[in-house]
Amino acid sequence: MGAKGNTAAQMAQALSLSKSGREGEDVHHGFHLLLTEVNRTGTKYLLRTANRLFGEKSYDFNSSFKDCCLKFYQAEMEELDFLKATEEARKHINTWVANKTEGEKYFVILF
Numbered sequence: 001m002g003a004k005g006n007t008a009a010q011m012a013q014a015l016s017l018s019k020s021g022r023e024g025e026d027v028h029h030g031f032h033l034l035l036t037e038v039n040r041t042g043t044k045y046l047l048r049t050a051n052r053l054f055g056e057k058s059y060d061f062n063s064s065f066k067d068c069c070l071k072f073y074q075a076e077m078e079e080l081d082f083l084k085a086t087e088e089a090r091k092h093i094n095t096w097v098a099n100k101t102e103g104e105k106y107f108v109i110l111f
Contacts (some may be wrong), residue, residue, distance in 0.1 A: 028072040036073055050100035051075035054093055056082045 045089045053069055055061055057079035067074045080089040 025098070028068065032072040048100075050097075052096065053077045053079050054082075054089070056080070058083060 002016060035049060035051075037067050039049060053066075053075050055077055058081075061077060061079075066077045069077065086109050
């Protein structure tokens with residue numbers, strides 16, 4: 001999902017995924033199951049997750065990549081103008097995160 005060829009092989013090796021021979025396919029499915037379980041209603045705990053991809057609007061993202069991100073990670077793609085409106089994009093992302101965390105402290109993982 002995403003990386004191909006030598007880059008995908010290097011990532012799989014670095015993450016110890018190459019042993020399965022499925023190039024991380026199990027990881028995506030496993031994360032989907034985890035998100036489904038932790039966000040299940042009727043439990044004695046509450047864990048809120050929020051995933052979103054913010055991509056450069058001038059880049060042509062592969063539709064199957066976007067579909068897989070939504071399917072496995074519940075992460076919708078939102079296209080922003082990082083090249084010409086960097087500060088606006090930063091503010092937009094921070095506002096989105098603040099809304100999802102209800103103003104609580106948060107951490108963001110950037111890839």
